[in-house]
Amino acid sequence: MSTVAPVRSRPIVGWAVHDGLVVARRNLIQSIRVPESLFFSLVQPVIFVLLFAYVFGGAIPIPGDGANAEDAANAYRNYLMPGIFGQTVAFAAAASTVGIAEDMRKGLIDRFRALPMAHGAVLIGRTFADAGRQILVLAVLSLTGLIVGWRISGGVLNAIYAYLLLLLFAYTVSWVGSTIGLSMPNPETASTAGLAWLFPLTFLSNAFVPISSMPDWLQAFAAFNPVSTLVLSTRELFGNPTGIQPDYWPMQHPEAYTVLACAVIIAIFATLSVRKFGRTTSK
Amino acid sequence: MSDDRAVFAEGVVKKFGEVVALDGMDLTVERGQVVGLLGPNGAGKTTMVRILSTLLAPTEGFARVAGFDVVKEPDEVRRAIGLTGQYAAVDEYLTGRENLRMFGDLYHLEPKYVKRRSQELLDSFDLSEAADRPVRTYSGGMRRRLDLASSLIARPSILFLDEPTTGLDPRSRLGMWAVIESLVAEGTTVLLTTQYLEEADQLAQDIVVIDHGRVIAHGTAEALKDQIGGDRIEVTVVNLGQAGAAAEVLRSVSTGEPAIEEGRVSAPVSGGSTVLVTAIRALDVAGIEVSDLLLRRPTLDDVFMSLTGHAAEDAQPVPAKRGRKGRQS
Numbered sequence: 001m002s003t004v005a006p007v008r009s010r011p012i013v014g015w016a017v018h019d020g021l022v023v024a025r026r027n028l029i030q031s032i033r034v035p036e037s038l039f040f041s042l043v044q045p046v047i048f049v050l051l052f053a054y055v056f057g058g059a060i061p062i063p064g065d066g067a068n069a070e071d072a073a074n075a076y077r078n079y080l081m082p083g084i085f086g087q088t089v090a091f092a093a094a095a096s097t098v099g100i101a102e103d104m105r106k107g108l109i110d111r112f113r114a115l116p117m118a119h120g121a122v123l124i125g126r127t128f129a130d131a132g133r134q135i136l137v138l139a140v141l142s143l144t145g146l147i148v149g150w151r152i153s154g155g156v157l158n159a160i161y162a163y164l165l166l167l168l169f170a171y172t173v174s175w176v177g178s179t180i181g182l183s184m185p186n187p188e189t190a191s192t193a194g195l196a197w198l199f200p201l202t203f204l205s206n207a208f209v210p211i212s213s214m215p216d217w218l219q220a221f222a223a224f225n226p227v228s229t230l231v232l233s234t235r236e237l238f239g240n241p242t243g244i245q246p247d248y249w250p251m252q253h254p255e256a257y258t259v260l261a262c263a264v265i266i267a268i269f270a271t272l273s274v275r276k277f278g279r280t281t282s283k
Numbered sequence: 284m285s286d287d288r289a290v291f292a293e294g295v296v297k298k299f300g301e302v303v304a305l306d307g308m309d310l311t312v313e314r315g316q317v318v319g320l321l322g323p324n325g326a327g328k329t330t331m332v333r334i335l336s337t338l339l340a341p342t343e344g345f346a347r348v349a350g351f352d353v354v355k356e357p358d359e360v361r362r363a364i365g366l367t368g369q370y371a372a373v374d375e376y377l378t379g380r381e382n383l384r385m386f387g388d389l390y391h392l393e394p395k396y397v398k399r400r401s402q403e404l405l406d407s408f409d410l411s412e413a414a415d416r417p418v419r420t421y422s423g424g425m426r427r428r429l430d431l432a433s434s435l436i437a438r439p440s441i442l443f444l445d446e447p448t449t450g451l452d453p454r455s456r457l458g459m460w461a462v463i464e465s466l467v468a469e470g471t472t473v474l475l476t477t478q479y480l481e482e483a484d485q486l487a488q489d490i491v492v493i494d495h496g497r498v499i500a501h502g503t504a505e506a507l508k509d510q511i512g513g514d515r516i517e518v519t520v521v522n523l524g525q526a527g528a529a530a531e532v533l534r535s536v537s538t539g540e541p542a543i544e545e546g547r548v549s550a551p552v553s554g555g556s557t558v559l560v561t562a563i564r565a566l567d568v569a570g571i572e573v574s575d576l577l578l579r580r581p582t583l584d585d586v587f588m589s590l591t592g593h594a595a596e597d598a599q600p601v602p603a604k605r606g607r608k609g610r611q612s
Contacts, residue, residue: 005396006392022388026377034376106374111368
């Protein structure tokens with residue numbers, strides 16, 4: 001053809017972020033066009049809040065708080081909410097696993113890979129969008145929490161910091177989820193495999209019960225689980241009860257450990273998934 | 284540019300574990316040419332296109348596209364090519380226009396240009412009415428047209444079409460052909476894979492026949508037809524049981540081995556219509572009831588049959604493959 005298509009100048013943010021945002025926009029448009037999937041991603045954590053608040057509320061004592069039964073239930077609700085936040089953002093990974101697996105089945109991966117776009121942009125877009133959706137999820141969840149009696153009492157700045165940590169964690173697990181998705185033969189398997197590891201990850205933590213109530217060997221695992229340090233950080237930042245912490249370094253420095261763990265996990269899984277993406281064809 | 288050929292590949296081997304998908308493929312496509320890569324399922328067509336479009340690395344051999352090495356300079360190759368695969372690689376939930384915008388943005392084209400070019404493509408591919416509807420409401424033919432439009436957004440000089448009409452109804456297929464023909468008229472180089480002989484015959488000037496990962500014949504459709512002899516006589520018998528006897532009769536007038544397919548017997552002949560008369564008499568003498576008898580130019584089906592000993596549409600028994608290879612050919 002005689003005419004050549006004009007290429008735009010390099011954006012300030014660089015091609016990788018530009019291309020990542022283009023793909024993220026596409027993923028977010030998908031969410032809007034399938035409101036059902038967005039709706040159910042909101043319903044599940046809300047149900048969790050209600051179940052835990054009213055079913056387990058009085059049964060799990062939080063050391064150091066609550067003199068009578070009603071106080072204890074209230075304390076547990078305040079203890080519980082950051083746990084639900086942590087669990088919910090961790091489950092953002094499952095959406096990434098399924099999303100990547102669907103792209104592979106539809107042959108879109110082939111088209112993306114045959115474009116002169118930045119390496120890893122499909123994954124950057126996927127993780128941006130999946131973490132971005134969590135903003136809405138966290139908003140709905142926070143409202144539900146406020147209705148059942150949860151309160152933020154640590155100041156606005158600390159609360160913002162807590163939400164940012166939660167989003168960072170959502171972004172981090174999206175990379176793990178994407179890496180798993182790239183290895184899956186089809187979306188059906190991906191939706192099972194994408195969830196399987198999240199249950200032990202979130203339950204072997206302080207999200208729902210204090211670590212001090214676990215056997216010693218489990219305490220060590222739970223203490224180094226970044227979900228625990230994320231939840232502990234948000235409890236402290238929101239001014240919610242924290243329970244008594246075992247004497248492990250991450251439990252004494254939860255914010256630093258959470259940020260560090262996220263950085264390490266992103267570095268590992270971004271490398272793995274971008275490399276795997278380069279060798280993947282549609283299935 | 285030192286290499287003016289659009290595609291130049293030599294000795295390309297691709298192995299998936301034990302399975303040899305390509306076994307020393309050579310391929311040259313000159314600029315402005317339309318080359319058809321023809322072969323049955325499992326012959327290695329898709330694998331070859333995936334190597335040329337940088338999706339797969341060859342195990343051995345080398346390939347240049349638009350003068351760039353597909354392994355060492357993949358980004359330069361990607362800027363020069365458009366790829367349309369076997370299934371519509373467009374986003375279901377985005378509208379047609381949003382899809383084109385996304386791909387234009389990912390080619391790093393100017394936003395204004397993308398907007399104008401998208402409209403142009405939507406118009407010329409008869410998609411302007413459906414442009415702002417999500418793709419999942421599109422018919423199969425519309426999806427394929429959008430898929431092709433997506434690969435044209437950056438005006439690539441080389442276009443790879445991997446089985447562009449597989450799974451389309453006859454009307455949509457004719458529509459796709461018209462679109463491809465107009466691209467070719469504009470000077471785009473096209474490498475097209477197909478298992479439909481009719482399609483290669485219709486669209487390609489030069490046909491490369493491959494089987495088991497190797498080139499087994501190469502030339503224009505006419506040259507390939509001449510290669511297996513001139514005209515063919517074709518007899519359809521009323522009684523299936525007489526097909527063998529009809530083949531025996533035709534052997535006496537033909538220049539080669541007759542082929543039997545159901546109740547239809549065909550054989551290469553020379554000498555035009557006089558052969559036809561001889562054949563009719565001989566069939567009559569042998570007491571064979573004939574429902575149809577004709578003299579025709581060989582089709583590429585005949586070419587394939589004589590080159591490989593099996594028909595083109597026969598799915599070859601492919602060695603057990605792992606999941607991801609399952610749908611490649």
